[in-house]
Amino acid sequence: MEQSHQALSSKAEVFIEKENKYGAHNYHPLPVVLEKGEGVYVWDVDGKKYYDFLSAYSAVNQGHCHPKIVGAMVKQAQTLTLTSRAFYNDQLGPYEEFVTEYFGFDKVLPMNTGAEAVETALKLCRKWAYEVKGIPENQAQIIVCENNFHGRTTTIISFSNDENARKSFGPFTAGFIKIPYDDIEALENVLKSTNTIAGFLVEPIQGEAGVYVPADGYLAKAKALCEHYNALFIADEVQTGIARTGKLLAVHHENVQPDILILGKAISGGVYPVSAVLANNAVMNVIKPGQHGSTFGGNPVAAAVAIAALEVVRDENLSQNAAYLGVVLRTGLNEIASRNPLIKLVRGKGLLNAIVINCDEDSDLAWDICMKFSEYGLLAKPTHGNKIRLAPPLVITETQIHECLGIIERALNDFR
Numbered sequence: 001m002e003q004s005h006q007a008l009s010s011k012a013e014v015f016i017e018k019e020n021k022y023g024a025h026n027y028h029p030l031p032v033v034l035e036k037g038e039g040v041y042v043w044d045v046d047g048k049k050y051y052d053f054l055s056a057y058s059a060v061n062q063g064h065c066h067p068k069i070v071g072a073m074v075k076q077a078q079t080l081t082l083t084s085r086a087f088y089n090d091q092l093g094p095y096e097e098f099v100t101e102y103f104g105f106d107k108v109l110p111m112n113t114g115a116e117a118v119e120t121a122l123k124l125c126r127k128w129a130y131e132v133k134g135i136p137e138n139q140a141q142i143i144v145c146e147n148n149f150h151g152r153t154t155t156i157i158s159f160s161n162d163e164n165a166r167k168s169f170g171p172f173t174a175g176f177i178k179i180p181y182d183d184i185e186a187l188e189n190v191l192k193s194t195n196t197i198a199g200f201l202v203e204p205i206q207g208e209a210g211v212y213v214p215a216d217g218y219l220a221k222a223k224a225l226c227e228h229y230n231a232l233f234i235a236d237e238v239q240t241g242i243a244r245t246g247k248l249l250a251v252h253h254e255n256v257q258p259d260i261l262i263l264g265k266a267i268s269g270g271v272y273p274v275s276a277v278l279a280n281n282a283v284m285n286v287i288k289p290g291q292h293g294s295t296f297g298g299n300p301v302a303a304a305v306a307i308a309a310l311e312v313v314r315d316e317n318l319s320q321n322a323a324y325l326g327v328v329l330r331t332g333l334n335e336i337a338s339r340n341p342l343i344k345l346v347r348g349k350g351l352l353n354a355i356v357i358n359c360d361e362d363s364d365l366a367w368d369i370c371m372k373f374s375e376y377g378l379l380a381k382p383t384h385g386n387k388i389r390l391a392p393p394l395v396i397t398e399t400q401i402h403e404c405l406g407i408i409e410r411a412l413n414d415f416r
């Protein structure tokens with residue numbers, strides 16, 4: 001890699017070298033070694049403080065180490081951590097009641113990571129297709145979108161079109177049809193062409209692809225088409241959910257209630273791996289004992305943590321904050337763009353935003369800009385080459401947003 005590296009302290013270098021030597025090289029991190037987080041800030045091993053504008057891919061919406069969430073985790077960890085689902089525990093039922101009421105579904109199936117929740121949703125959708133819709137065994141197909149990101153399992157990468165994520169991992173799982181994102185006509189054409197469609201899996205905003213926001217009305221129209229053709233509308237809100245885009249769920253911008261809702265990341269506030277699949281009885285009841293599960297899914301710590309994390313979202317009005325400050329941030333970014341042609345485009349919703357840098361996708365410029373941000377005290381990372389996602393924790397204040405806009409403009413001006 002030709003990318004620039006700022007001078008690292010010898011302390012930081014030790015940690016980076018250990019990861020390089022002993023860890024698989026499946027990531028390419030920015031050369032910053034963090035040791036502490038609080039709210040919107042993280043600190044590196046040399047005591048330097050940064051604004052976190054990645055929020056662990058939107059897992060830390062509630063801010064780093066939120067005392068209420070960490071408190072719930074510590075309390076439960078000292079009492080009972082894991083029973084497996086071979087027995088009942090006193091945390092899971094109350095959590096299931098809480099989370100289903102919170103999002104308005106009959107039932108939840110608890111898992112741990114986002115990819116597991118996506119896998120669960122795909123299995124649930126197929127089973128529903130065979131046992132309720134009546135598609136002949138092994139013929140069900142699920143529609144997905146180009147440039148999707150739904151995780152890293154073999155089945156999920158089967159319908160990715162990121163060659164880097166797929167190459168040399170085949171053979172792949174069959175049964176998926178890919179259509180362009182934000183293309184209602186393409187969706188209807190597939191739905192009407194066959195009666196073997198089980199569902200449509202979609203990100204309400206494509207986060208990893210570079211924060212692509214579909215046209216207004218796309219989600220509502222897609223949901224209506226799914227209803228018309230008796231296919232399940234499956235929303236992957238692992239990144240867009242839990243207040244990130246200025247509503248509790250991104251589908252709420254269009255008053256859509258998915259048939260299957262997939263949540264992860266911020267459902268725990270980033271303190272513990274928690275994911276969930278929500279659906280109503282007509283769908284969820286196809287799953288019977290022994291047909292799906294997870295040793296850690298729905299464990300007492302996860303249950304206690306998720307309740308606390310969702311209470312924080314509600315009690316601290318994080319949706320409203322994200323909606324309001326998202327406008328402040330994009331307005332500021334557009335003002336910077338009007339003065340500095342390095343920013344080609346600003347897009348996003350709530351506090352899930354991206355700037356597109358005026359360079360080729362394979363240029364190192366976005367990386368170099370992120371290095372400069374880091375030098376000035378703000379952490380962000382390029383996604384797909386020339387896009388930089390800007391997604392701070394939702395507990396950020398207006399004053400802090402203005403300070404961050406100052407950092408961003410100062411860093412960009414260094415490249416003129």
Ligand SMILES: *Cc1c(COP(=O)(O)O)cnc(C)c1O
Nearest residue numbers: 113114115149150151236238239
């Ligand atoms: C991060 C993400 C996933 C995968 O979650 P993991 O916890 O990393 O497995 C799935 N879908 C979307 C939209 C995501 O952003």
